[in-house]
Structure formats: structure tokens, C-alpha cells
């Protein structure tokens with residue numbers, strides 16, 4: 755059923771207004787951390803710094819989205835090496851915050867353990883810094899934005915939109931199978947958390963794909979088959995881009 759919904763949303767006409775208003779506010783409140791969980795507010799002035807000047811100066815930006823286990827990280831590595839992209843994984847940036855023992859590391863760990871979404875004020879800032887500190891002309895942002903709130907915050911704070919959104923479309927049972935055999939010792943690769951992550955993906959992340967689909971920016975890739983087969987479809991798409 756999820757697959758059917760994904761296919762239909764990506765076939766919508768570019769101007770469907772229903773698309774932009776599909777944020778699930780109630781689930782949002784249930785799944786995002788409560789106000790009490792928030793860390794001290796970061797410096798707002800710093801947050802509102804645009805990405806490296808005007809749009810013309812900034813790198814080509816591709817958001818890479820898809821459910822947990824759909825193969826985002828695997829395919830990003832291959833795109834990075836074949837097409838000269840820098841690979842920024844939002845999940846890795848957050849895990850670095852945990853392992854480097856930052857002030858809010860433990861708090862981020864709890865959110866990841868529960869399969870929820872870290873508030874935008876943390877993630878956008880990490881992603882923005884990673885883009886700015888990379889000298890690459892092409893950047894893949896893997897696993898972000900995770901919800902409409904993330905997307906809106908990114909666009910507002912950086913003053914830019916992605917040039918392309920790649921969406922890896924994978925059936926749930928395949929994603930679960932892959933995650934349960936990922937073997938990277940991740941606190942969130944257990945069946946209980948996986949179920950929560952799949953719910954969050956469907957209710958909060960899919961509307962982001964839908965939004966970019968309505969703007970003609972999302973490209974759906976069938977994420978079943980071997981890594982090579984999937985990369986072949988990715989390679990075809992990237993070969994058509996003027997980078």
C-alpha cells in the first residue's frame with residue numbers, strides 16, 4: 755500500500771495545491787521532542803547566515819531521501835566517487851555529535867534511539883556548516899530534510915533550495931530485512947525502533963518528497979534489486995544533469 759501511495763504521489767501534476775498543505779501536524783507533535791526536551795537556543799543571528807552569498811556561488815545541492823534501509827548511504831558513496839560529489843550524511847553528523855561528547859549528545863542519542871527527528875535548529879546548523887566547509891561544487895545531503903519543518907528551516911536559514919531531490923523507493927519488507935542485517939552496531943537498527951522509523955518516514959518524510967515532486971524536483975528511483983542495478987538507474991539520471 756505504501757508503494758502504491760508513493761507511486762501516485764510522484765505522478766501528481768507539478769502544481770497540485772493539496773501537496774503543499776499535507777503536513778501531519780498532530781503526528782508531528784507526537785513524534786517530535788516536546789518543548790521541555792529542547793537544548794538552549796543557538797545564536798539566532800548565526801542561524802540566519804545564508805549559504806555562501808548568492809545562489810550563483812553555492813554548490814549544486816542534491817537531497818537524497820528514502821526510507822530507512824532504502825540504500826541512501828550506499829548509493830551516495832557511489833555517486834560521490836563517480837560524479838565528484840561531497841557526501842554529507844545528516845545521520846552521520848548527528849552520530850558525530852554523540853561520539854564527540856557535545857553538550858546535547860546524550861539528548862540526540864535518545865531521540866535517535868526512539869526513531870524520532872532531531873529538531874531543525876540542531877540539524878540545519880550541522881548541515882549548513884558541512885556544506886560551507888566543503889569546497890566541493892556538488893554536494894549530496896543524505897537523509898535530510900526529514901520533515902516539512904526541517905525543509906522549511908533549511909530553506910529559510912540558507913536562503914536556498916536543492917537543485918535536485920533523489921527519492922529511493924523501496925518496499926517496507928525489504929527495508930526491514932536490510933536494516934536487520936546492517937550490522938553496524940546502531941542503536942536504532944532493532945525491530946522496535948525500525949517500526950517507529952518507518953512510521954515517521956511515512957507520516958513526516960514523505961510529505962517532503964511530495965512537496966519537491968510538486969515542484970518538479972523529485973526523481974524516483976526503484977530501490978529494489980542489486981546495488982549495481984540501482985546505481986545504473988542513478989547513473990543514467992546523473993549523466994543527464996548539467997553539473
Ligand SMILES: Nc1ncnc2c1ncn2[C@@H]1O[C@H](COP(=O)(O)OP(=O)(O)O)[C@@H](O)[C@H]1O
Pocket residue numbers: 820821822823824825826827828829932933935936937977978979980981982984
Ligand atoms: N540494493 C541492495 N540490496 C541489498 N542490500 C543493500 C542494497 N543497498 C544497500 N544494502 C544494504 O542495506 C543496508 C542499508 O543500506 P544503507 O545504504 O545504509 O541505507 P540507508 O542509508 O537508506 O539507511 C546496508 O547494510 C547496505 O549494505
Ligand SMILES: O=c1ccn([C@@H]2O[C@H](COP(=O)(O)OP(=O)(O)O)[C@@H](O)[C@H]2O)c(=O)[nH]1
Pocket residue numbers: 821822823826827844845846848865866867869870871872873877896897898899900904942951
Ligand atoms: O536530518 C536528520 C537525519 C537523521 N536524524 C535521526 O538520525 C536517525 C538515523 O538517520 P540516518 O539517516 O543515519 O538513518 P538511515 O535512514 O540512513 O538508516 C534518524 O532515524 C533520526 O532519528 C534526524 O533526526 N534528522
Ligand SMILES: [Mg+2]
Pocket residue numbers: 826827845897
Ligand atoms: Mg543512511
